[in-house]
Amino acid sequence: MIETITTTPYDDQQPGTSGLRKKVPHFQQPNYAANFIQSIFDALPLDGGETLVIGGDGRYYNREVILMAIRLAAGNGYGRVIVGKDGILSTPAASNLIRQRKASGGIILSASHNPGGPKGDFGIKYNVGNGGPAPERVTSAIFEKSKTISRYRVWTTPAPDISKLGETKLGDMIVEVIDPVADYAALMETLFDFEKIRALIALGFRLRFDAMHAVTGPYAREIFVNRLGAPADCVVNAEPKEDFGGGHPDPNAVHAADLIARLMAEDGPDFGAASDGDGDRNLIVGKGIVVSPSDSLAVLAANAHLAPAYAKGIAGVARSMPTSQAADRVAQKRGIGIYETPTGWKFFGNLLDAGKVTICGEESAGTGSDHVREKDGVWAVLLWLNVLAERRESVAAILEKHWAEFGRNFYQRHDYEEIDSKAANGLMESLRDRLASMAGQRFGTLVVSEADDFSYQDPIDGSIATSQGVRIVFSGGSRIVYRLSGTGTKGATLRVYIERFEADPAKHSLPPEEALKELIDTADVIGEIKKRTARSEPDVVT
Ligand code: G6P
Numbered sequence: 001m002i003e004t005i006t007t008t009p010y011d012d013q014q015p016g017t018s019g020l021r022k023k024v025p026h027f028q029q030p031n032y033a034a035n036f037i038q039s040i041f042d043a044l045p046l047d048g049g050e051t052l053v054i055g056g057d058g059r060y061y062n063r064e065v066i067l068m069a070i071r072l073a074a075g076n077g078y079g080r081v082i083v084g085k086d087g088i089l090s091t092p093a094a095s096n097l098i099r100q101r102k103a104s105g106g107i108i109l110s111a112s113h114n115p116g117g118p119k120g121d122f123g124i125k126y127n128v129g130n131g132g133p134a135p136e137r138v139t140s141a142i143f144e145k146s147k148t149i150s151r152y153r154v155w156t157t158p159a160p161d162i163s164k165l166g167e168t169k170l171g172d173m174i175v176e177v178i179d180p181v182a183d184y185a186a187l188m189e190t191l192f193d194f195e196k197i198r199a200l201i202a203l204g205f206r207l208r209f210d211a212m213h214a215v216t217g218p219y220a221r222e223i224f225v226n227r228l229g230a231p232a233d234c235v236v237n238a239e240p241k242e243d244f245g246g247g248h249p250d251p252n253a254v255h256a257a258d259l260i261a262r263l264m265a266e267d268g269p270d271f272g273a274a275s276d277g278d279g280d281r282n283l284i285v286g287k288g289i290v291v292s293p294s295d296s297l298a299v300l301a302a303n304a305h306l307a308p309a310y311a312k313g314i315a316g317v318a319r320s321m322p323t324s325q326a327a328d329r330v331a332q333k334r335g336i337g338i339y340e341t342p343t344g345w346k347f348f349g350n351l352l353d354a355g356k357v358t359i360c361g362e363e364s365a366g367t368g369s370d371h372v373r374e375k376d377g378v379w380a381v382l383l384w385l386n387v388l389a390e391r392r393e394s395v396a397a398i399l400e401k402h403w404a405e406f407g408r409n410f411y412q413r414h415d416y417e418e419i420d421s422k423a424a425n426g427l428m429e430s431l432r433d434r435l436a437s438m439a440g441q442r443f444g445t446l447v448v449s450e451a452d453d454f455s456y457q458d459p460i461d462g463s464i465a466t467s468q469g470v471r472i473v474f475s476g477g478s479r480i481v482y483r484l485s486g487t488g489t490k491g492a493t494l495r496v497y498i499e500r501f502e503a504d505p506a507k508h509s510l511p512p513e514e515a516l517k518e519l520i521d522t523a524d525v526i527g528e529i530k531k532r533t534a535r536s537e538p539d540v541v542t
């Protein structure tokens, strides 16, 4: 029976860059999750009988919310829900299922790379029928509904056991529990030359994949070990845990320090990689070298044709605005389209759907292609492996040759985490106030050529996104970008992105902090970072 439960609205259910993210105790308030999921359904044009994909990264509170979401789906007339066994689905695997099974959408439970556990973070995100994150107009409609919600509808009896594969019914709705890995692994086999990668591994090529006790463990085991023949111990931290083993599932220099250290050792593996909580981010490390996400995007764009799925060439590349312009150089040289979008994967959806771009990437450790509508960590690792298997060169050699051909965009991102929100907003406001008078100003040897607050008009649907980050561009093309993170759950996080192009190969081996020294100092002068945040240095540099 469908039961209508009376509820009262919360005023803070506005989805951010990637869905609604809050601390677990916040989500545990009475009806908090049910309100939000009902608001999603209320915002959609549901006719009844639709298919919904449901899954999450396995973090604390995942199971409870999934069981509730199943009952809500039954209460709102869905015909079928497809749920990963034990509620598990990586974000790219969920995107793939939505597309393959022609679902009308999906609910993905994750707070991505944020820590989990009873006091950790939790999140709910809605993806639309193309498999990608809901666009702004949908998330705003959800927020509007959440502000006035007065009831939600659930199926009275409990949801079926989601630890058993197969189909059962909840009222008129079919609940189909599936293996979270199978369809995804099959998709990967259609994109890449598994034979070639297997041959590379059989020759003694050593890889190490750190699943960070998050969702990719089972995917990595099936693909790298079972299908590609790598030794079982090449996948580490492979058991997904509700609290990620107490760690922070963010594949960056701080949280994947152990992986990086192993790759820096003489006798270490040839190739290292890691993914985040929900499996959409990636870190790529070669022997002796960490590949910056912006460089990874450029190298993958330049070499994608070496993998079967992209052998005919790629239509174009898209990157988020703060991502370095390394990919632009590849696109220009190859004569393909290049698009600059605001931060957030959802902005790539229309470009991918329209066939304008094949490969997309962001500085925030995301790369992906038109195979799904999310960034995809394991996909990025496989594309790198496919390239390595074809070229039979080290990661370091591939990067050096890439820079020699296209020039090097030195790049760093400086993060100031959990700073006072008022101070952070004040800093951004002050920058915006000074934009008009910025051009022509001199800082040391640097002269500002342009300054603006990035806004974007989607070339497909014409929608406009404003205030997406302050850009200070200097003559010669160097850039400093300031923006506030849209994914934090506490205070504010200021991100400062610093970039300088260097054409001369003799200077390509400089450490980035040296190559960027003057810009880093200037970023503080212009942004008044130390003064306004009372921080002497960033918490994380990537
Ligand atoms: C999520 C989105 C990414 C985006 C990132 C930005 O991971 O999926 O597409 O790049 O957030 O995070 P930030 O904290 O910089 O807003």
Ligand code: ZN
Binding pocket: 111, 112, 113, 276, 277, 278, 279, 280, 281
């Ligand atoms: Zn993620």
